[in-house]
Amino acid sequence: MRIVLVGPPGAGKGTQAAYLAKNLSIPHISTGDLFRANISQGTDLGKQARAYMDAGQLVPDEVTIAMAKDRMSQPDAVNGFLLDGFPRNVGQAEALDEMLKSEGVMLDAVLDLEVPEDEVVKRIAGRRICRNDSAHVFHVTYNPPKTEGVCDTCDGELYQRDDDTEETVRTRLEVYHTQTEPIIDYYRAQGLVVTISALGKVEDVTKRSMEALKKDRED
Ligand code: AP5
DSSP: OEEEEEOOTTSSHHHHHHHHHHHHTOOEEEHHHHHHHHHHHTOHHHHHHHHHHHHTOOOOHHHHHHHHHHHHTSGGGTTOEEEESOOOSHHHHHHHHHHHHHTTOOOOEEEEEEOOHHHHHHHHHTEEEESSOTTOEEETTTBOOSSTTBOTTTOOBEEOOTTOSHHHHHHHHHHIIIIITHHHHHHHTTTOEEEEEOOSOHHHHHHHHHHHHHHHHHO
């Protein structure tokens, strides 16, 4: 399956993507995680992306699209993928369509996670991620690690992301409303959007997502 996950910052896209990708046996491709890995490795790409990320702005399309295409062309993504954080504006969605068309394949669904703004702010404020792997995500209240500050999965140090400050989160939400939300209408016109509430326990949201994707395939 080829799926796009969409939703505001802090909606739980990364958290859900980890479970959904495992259940569906497809790779989880997060452009945010790819940028963060480049930043921690000190690559030129990471240096280019950092200022935009710290400001809560989108990294320019030419950089992002090239990085996403490169990742999607790797062998593990040939038969499907779960995209998290890409595309993030209509230009990126058009570039993805072009890429898929050139390979004679299509998206199966766009899973839209709906969460009220006050909840995403709470989720972001308490988020802690692992220095070894930013896919290992915790929350100080909703999903606390067994030992404070230590990743349950790999014992890595947990930290708060640089772009999780109140001011940056406000900018990220605004960028989401103005630049990313329009892709929902773009994909709705293609009949691809499945919207679910992402409120409630993580496992309940995963169950709701799997059921919505299954129903979408049957329709
Ligand atoms: P990115 O890393 O994609 O950030 P984001 O979209 O803002 O999303 P988040 O990672 O903040 O949240 P999430 O929805 O994954 O939530 P999570 O699962 O962690 O992008 C960062 C930056 O990179 C962008 O601002 C931009 O600069 C750049 N970038 C990335 N992609 C780009 C692109 N395509 N183009 C241009 N620039 C790009 O959950 C949040 C918290 O809530 C966690 O603590 C979690 O434990 C908790 N939680 C999750 N689910 C639940 C639940 N059901 N109940 C209670 N708590 C929950």
